[in-house]
Amino acid sequence: MKNPVRVAITGAAGNIGYAMAFRIAAGDMLGPDQPVILHLLEITPALPALQGVVMELNDCAFPLLAGVVATDKLEEAFKDVNYALLVGARPRGPGMERKDLLTANGAIFGPQGKALNDCASRDVKVLVVGNPANTNSLIAQCNAPDLDPKQFTAMTRLDHNRALSQLAEKTGVHFNFIKKMTIWGNHSSTQYPDISQCTVDGKAAPSLVERDWYEATFIPEVQQRGAAIIKARGASSAASAASAAIDHMRSWALGTAEGDWVSMGVPSDGSYGVAPGIIYSYPCVCKDGKYEIVQGLTVDEFSKAKMAATETELREERAAVEHLLKP
Numbered sequence: 266m267k268n269p270v271r272v273a274i275t276g277a278a279g280n281i282g283y284a285m286a287f288r289i290a291a292g293d294m295l296g297p298d299q300p301v302i303l304h305l306l307e308i309t310p311a312l313p314a315l316q317g318v319v320m321e322l323n324d325c326a327f328p329l330l331a332g333v334v335a336t337d338k339l340e341e342a343f344k345d346v347n348y349a350l351l352v353g354a355r356p357r358g359p360g361m362e363r364k365d366l367l368t369a370n371g372a373i374f375g376p377q378g379k380a381l382n383d384c385a386s387r388d389v390k391v392l393v394v395g396n397p398a399n400t401n402s403l404i405a406q407c408n409a410p411d412l413d414p415k416q417f418t419a420m421t422r423l424d425h426n427r428a429l430s431q432l433a434e435k436t437g438v439h440f441n442f443i444k445k446m447t448i449w450g451n452h453s454s455t456q457y458p459d460i461s462q463c464t465v466d467g468k469a470a471p472s473l474v475e476r477d478w479y480e481a482t483f484i485p486e487v488q489q490r491g492a493a494i495i496k497a498r499g500a501s502s503a504a505s506a507a508s509a510a511i512d513h514m515r516s517w518a519l520g521t522a523e524g525d526w527v528s529m530g531v532p533s534d535g536s537y538g539v540a541p542g543i544i545y546s547y548p549c550v551c552k553d554g555k556y557e558i559v560q561g562l563t564v565d566e567f568s569k570a571k572m573a574a575t576e577t578e579l580r581e582e583r584a585a586v587e588h589l590l591k592p
């Protein structure tokens with residue numbers, strides 16, 4: 266058995282946190298031979314509910330669960346953690362865009378970035394789920410000057426999985442056989458789900474679907490899926506969001522499959538002409554605990570325009586939180 270690693274979950278008594286903690290403790294994120302110590306953070310009024318989560322975790326008697334820390338203190342929550350899933354933040358309601366949450370949620374991520382900077386293991390991998398995820402991740406990253414910016418990522422894996430699911434349904438081929446899906450840009454309604462590189466059972470995806478379906482149905486449905494879930498459930502996606510977060514961290518830690526890639530919001534390094542200084546979703550391959558942006562893909566005029574539109578939105582979000590970007 267390996268030595269345990271420490272995994273922080275913020276907002277652990279919330280809907281996503283509740284759906285996530287048990288699966289991580291069961292080994293779904295880091296594998297069946299990796300014990301974990303969970304660090305669960307909540308705001309003070311939610312500590313009694315968090316205690317209930319701890320009681321249930323213990324009652325599962327998970328073989329891989331080596332300990333649980335439950336706290337409302339950032340320093341304790343992030344002490345020596347190897348993985349940090351920053352989920353705790355307000356969800357949106359009907360009729361809102363995710364960026365409408367910036368005022369309510371942005372302020373959470375500066376102090377969390379600073380606490381990670383001061384307390385976390387130097388190899389910490391950070392995933393921001395709380396919305397607007399890309400810009401919140403940027404806020405955390407800017408407040409952690411002693412960590413490598415590449416240690417901060419934002420979640421677009423849920424959009425990636427939604428796109429796989431839509432294309433699988435359309436083509437009648439199980440998503441296990443769909444490779445090289447890409448989400449570019451922001452986790453918002455400007456994101457660009459791109460099937461131009463995708464293969465379905467080895468065949469080029471664009472040759473299997475009508476262009477009109479791709480532009481008028483597929484792209485808007487993936488872009489608007491979060492809102493559709495809110496409308497249907499009366500609450501934002503939780504189990505699928507938790508599952509995508511687990512997928513994101515598993516890919517990053519354990520690697521992506523040969524011949525495939527995943528979508529991750531990562532600090533732009535200028536790849537594909539996207540300005541550095543924002544967290545932008547790219548196709549990424551992961552190996553040995555590191556990710557690399559896939560290079561050299563052909564980008565046509567249609568894609569360029571969509572990629573630029575979502576970049577513009579991210580620059581606007583960054584401008585709106587300029588005051589939160591200094592440590």
Ligand SMILES: NC(=O)C1=CN([C@@H]2O[C@H](COP(=O)(O)OP(=O)(O)OC[C@H]3O[C@@H](n4cnc5c(N)ncnc54)[C@H](O)[C@@H]3O)[C@@H](O)[C@H]2O)C=CC1
Nearest residue numbers: 276278279280281308353354355356394395396398420506
């Ligand atoms: N990136 C993505 O793909 C997705 C992101 N989300 C976002 O995830 C976030 C969480 O969603 P839910 O779990 O459904 O919300 P929720 O309201 O059920 O739970 C949020 C939890 O966070 C806690 N919390 C609030 N501020 C905190 C702080 N400063 N420190 C620690 N904990 C704090 C709350 O007490 C609550 O228990 C929302 O912002 C939502 O929009 C949701 C789905 C997908």
Ligand SMILES: O=C([O-])CC(=O)C(=O)O
Nearest residue numbers: 357363396491492501502
């Ligand atoms: O739509 C929302 O507000 C929640 C979310 O980010 C998603 O489900 O993708």
